[in-house]
Amino acid sequence: MTDTDSTRTDDRRTASASDATDEQTTLSTDGGTDSARSEKREEVSPATPSTEKAFGPTVPNTGTEFEPVEVFPESTDFDLRPGSDSCYKCSTCDTNCPVAEVDDDFPGPKFQGPEQWRLKQAEEGYDIDESVMDCSNCMRCDNACPAGVPLSQMHNTARAEYVSENMSTFSLEYWRNRILANYRTSAWIASKTPRLANFAMNFGPARWLMEKTMGVTSEREFPAFARETFREWWDSQGGADGSRERARTARERRGDSVDAEKKVAYFHGCYANYNTPEVGKAMVRVYEHFGYEVVVPEQGCSGTPMFANGMLDDARRHAEVTVSSMSDLVEQGYDAIASCTSCSLALRQEYPELFDIEGIRDVSSHTFESIEYLRIHEDLAGALADAEIEGALADEFAYHAPCHARNQGLDRQAVELFRDLDGVEIEDVGDSCSGISGTYGWKAEKYKTSMAIGEEMFEHMEDAAGETGMTECPTCAMQMEHGTGYEIRHPLELLEAALVT
Amino acid sequence: MTLGTPNTQSSTEASIMAIESDVLVIGGGLAGLTSALAAARSGADVRLLSYKQSTLRNASGLVDVLGYTPDGEGPLSNPYDVIPTLPETHPYRTVGVETVREAMGLFDDVVTFYRGGHTDTNALVPTHGGTVKPTARYPEGASAGLASDTRDVLLVGLESMTDFDAPRAAAHLEAAGVPFGVRGVTISFPGAFRADAKVTRYAHVLDTDDDVSVRGRDVPARETLARRVASHLEDEKRVGFPALLGMDHPAAVRAALSDELGVDVFEVPMGPPSIPGIRLEEALFAALSDAGASIETGNPVVGYEGTERIERVFVEKNGARIPNTAEQYVLATGGLVGKGVQSNREGVYEPLFGCHVAHSANRYDWFERDAFGDHPFARFGVNTDDSLRPLASDGSTAFNNLRAAGSVLGGYDFAAEKSGSGVSIATGYTAGQHAAQEAR
Incomplete structure (x- = not known):
């Protein structure tokens, strides 16, 4: 439960190639399940006389003549060995895998992660199993593992290796x-x-x-592109200068200091920019309402769909753009805010697990989901206590928590925030996965699995009183709409309706 | 290559507000959930934080109170008769036998699909290893399997599930002298499942009663499974399956199999990953949500501020430290397995608040040479006052608004006594109630 070592965990995950080699040449003496969290392994110490007495002739040969053996060859990859060693095969990850529950070809996260990593070390020329492409990268296994095995990091690296080594670029x-x-x-x-x-x-x-x-399924309707992108709208509102003016006005109204250091950089991602600018607009209006200056820096794709398809080079190129602009802003006192839970998870977790770009950890530790950040910095519950929803959004909502909200501890946030809000009802439709997992459900050969996974959510949505859906994730929203025909809203839109208009 | 320097503080920490509650429970196992439920039902505003998913997923789903004395006598018939004779340092003695009873009452109130609450006497439940476990509560799906029932039993194993060897479990039960005849058979689960299919895969197909493919024909899963068993059934009046008979609709799955076979059907509790454990986890979290508590999982609590009182704790999220404040705190982080108590070559410690854990300075005194011996480490944990507040090494109260519950407590060996669930429920209940009272 508690883990005072977690900052060290991050060190491990971002260990440079040379660190990794050092670690690999020293054997661990830490037999506990936390060995993965050791940044530096202890040297094996010589047996003391008292241990010899206690153990007699069975004392292990750990005397001064002991030479650590290099078990695995040198590697320039992230060192996944401590994580692999931490797996004690309880299989809790497997019981969380939405794919393994319905797909008889999928061997589950325990195989894809620690077991496949071991196979790779043991066998010269071992090819990553193609089933890694059936993993939807929902990342639920991370949240499941009681031993802190970095499962999704293992899956992401294995998938990237499969795509670069085994998938023809002509296919x-x-x-x-x-x-x-x-x-x-x-x-x-x-x-x-x-x-x-x-x-x-x-x-x-x-x-x-x-x-x-x-092989793009014709079962789904493509999402509509907005006639005005979020960024076009943002420019028409005066950009950062306009936002500063509005934030100062709001601070005056709120009785805050006009020069308060309240500034955030919005990572809108692709979807809020091109498809649902209303979500981005809601973010801006809500933040300005609380007196925050918003900037909308240059940014790439979060990389989420690229991780899931093993396209790490593409993801890295985009990450470099985002990290470059965001790390400058973080240095100036901005925090990065995303309205999509997959985007915020990518910046927080996948970036430092997969890339070693300068400034990436500063960006990671200063990235928040949009409502989470307000919950931490503002009295959001207090503001909502006096609010009431009227008009189009005075409705009953069937809320689905995206898988990617889970690792961030955000899966109950919307329900807990809105359950006492006057004028709306919000009902959690359970902890099942929507099944679309970004690009996964768009592939013709994955469509059936995607819908089989989603079945439970569709049923619970039908059972719920509301006939409007709600979620933070754009592709979950697509799946919810596809399976039920409901209109799907983002919690920020509700927050905007409650507080701003 | 330069790596970014990690900032330990958010640049805007000055403006950070803490997430507030009356009672903050740290830990999502049975102890944490029970203390959060007890506090929420007493009217407190409760927040529960759990680093990872609940460890109930690894639990058999049986809820024991006390199966054996610390000296190994048992199985005990009535745990409540024995509790007053336990050593004074035992957590049951700290809370008292009446509180144990009340706490089990809360459990019965919340988890309606469990049985055993009608009596103080332990039930005897056959396990997947073929042992008989004395336990206070069991899922209704295990009811027809009780060892006190004299009807003959057929145990059914699945070829692909190496965790449950039905013929061997049957032989073990016979050798243990159960008052009924028991046979075990191994069948293959109908349908084209992979050899290492997950328990959730079988549970899912039985829940939905999807068609499975048998020799090129699509046939309904439940009926086909029952038919395969029927050919092995002699005159046994009850049939036990490994606990995978549905995740969401276990009663319907059992009823369908039972109708088809014409005998009672029960589930044998299994090791991890455990479907009865997951069902129990889901029921308790749903009850906690219904009681109005807020729940956050996925990130660890890594530190605190305060000297005599805990002022706030910090949740670590990818390098950011998010403060959470409360009037009262409950430490329910688990024991040596759950990492609520940790050790290294230097000593044994409670990692979050640094609560004192008594142990010998010589680590070779921590264990016995006999693997199944009476290991002192099994009783490592924090010691408390009567209201479960952890004590410092000098015997004073460590923090006046912190209580401990469950396996983080010392003074008992839950594995040997079969008391893990009961101690978690009883101490969780006590800690939650005290915390809620003082938070007012």
Whole structure:
């Protein structure tokens, strides 16, 4: 439960190549399950006379002549051995895996992570099993593991290795995955002519062709592109200067110091920019309401769809853009805020687990989900106690917690925040996975699994009183809408309705 | 290559407000959940923090109170008769036998699909290893399997589930002298499942009663499973399966199998990962949510501020430290297995608040040479006053608003006594009630 060593855990996860080699040449003496958390392994100390007495002739040969043996060859990868050694095979991760529950070809996270890592060390030329591509990267296994095994980090690195070593860059699957993973690029093109794009992307014959040639399921409707992107809207509002003015006015109204150091950098991600600018607008209005100056820095894709498709080089390129601008802002006292729980998780957890870009850990430790941050810094519950929702959002909501909210401890946040809010009802539809997992459910061959995983959530949504859905995750929202036909809203929109308008 | 220097403080820590509650419970196991429930039901505003998913997922789902005395006598028929004779340092003596009874009453009130609350006497439940465990409460799905029942039993194992060898478990039960005949058979679960399919896969297919593919034909899962068992059934009147008969609809799955077979069907509690443990976890978390508590899992509590009183604790999220404040705190972080008590070559310690854990300076005194001996380490943990406040090494109260519950407590060996669940429930209940009273 408690873990005073967790900062050291981070050190381990970001250990440089040279550190990793050092660690590998020293044997651990720590037999406990926390060995993964040791930054530096202890040297094996010689047996004392008293231990010889206690153990007699069975004392292990750990005398001064003991030479640590290099068990595994030198490697420039992240050192996953301590994590692998920490796995004691309780299989709790397997019981959390939404794919293993429905897919008879999937061997589960325990295999994909620690077991496959061991196989790789033992066998020259061991190829990563192709089933790693069936992992949806929901990352529930991380939250499950009682021994702190970095399962998703293992899956992400194994998947990247599979894609670079075993998947042909001439294959359709590679290019289909690459195009899906680089949604931002497609969305950027589409945003130039949103009306045409909305028509073309859901034009029947085109979709039939996409399924036949690319393996993109024709069962789903593509999300509509907004006619005005969030960034276009942001510029029309005067950008950062406009926000500073509005924040100062709000501070005056609130009785705060006009020069209060309240400033945040918004990571809107691709979806709030191109598809749901109303979420981004709600973020800005709510934060300015509380007296925060918002800036919207240059940013790439969070990398979430790229991790899930093993495209780590693409993800790194985008991460470099984001980390570069965000780390400067963090240095100036800004915190990074994301409205999508997958984006915030990527910046917080996957970035430092997978990349060693300068400033990445500062960005990671200063990134928050939008409502989480307000809960920490403002009396949000107090503000909502006096509020009442009227109009279009005075409704009953069926809320689904995204898997990626779980590792951040945010899966109950919306329900607990809104359960006493006048004018709305909010009901948690349970802890099942929506099944879409970003690009996963868009692949023709994964569509069936995706819908089988989602079945439980659809049923619970139908059972819930509300006929409007709510979630923080854009792709969960797609799946919720696809399975039930409900309109899906973001908690920020409700917060905006309660506090701003 | 330069790595970013980790900032230990948020740049805006000055403006940080703490997340507030009356009672803050640290730990999501049976002790933490019970103390949070007890406090919430007493009207307190409760927040529960758990680093990872509840360890109940690894628990058998049986809820014991006391199966054996610390000297190994037993199985005990009535734990409540024996509690007053336990050593004074035992947590049951700290809270008192009547409190144990009240706490079990809270459990019965909350977890309605458990049985055994009608009597003080222990039930005898056969386990997957073929032993008989004395236990105070058991899931209703295990009811038809009790060892005090004299009807003959057929145990059914699955080829792919090496954790449960039914013929061997049956032989063990016979050797233990159970008052009924028992046989074990091993069948293959119908359908094309992988050899290492997860328990959740079987539970899912039985929950939904999906079709499974048998020799090219699609047939319903429940009925087909029952038919495979029927061919082995002689005149036994009850059939035991490993505990995977549905996650969400176990009663319906049992009823369907029972109808098909014409005999009673029960589940044999299994080792980790345990579906009865997951069902219990879900029931307790749902009850806590219904009681109005707030719950956060996924990140560890790593530190605190305060000297005589705990002023605040910090939750660590990827380098950010989020303060949480409360009037009263409950430490329910588990024991040596749950990492609420830790050790290294230098000593044994409670890592969060640094509460004193009494132990010999010589680490070779911590254990016995006999693997199943009476190990002192099994009783390591914090000692408390009568209201479960941890004591410092000089016997004074460590913090006046901190209480401890469950395996983080010292003075008992839950594995040998079969008292783990009962101590967690009784001390969780006591800590939660005291905390709620003082938070007012």
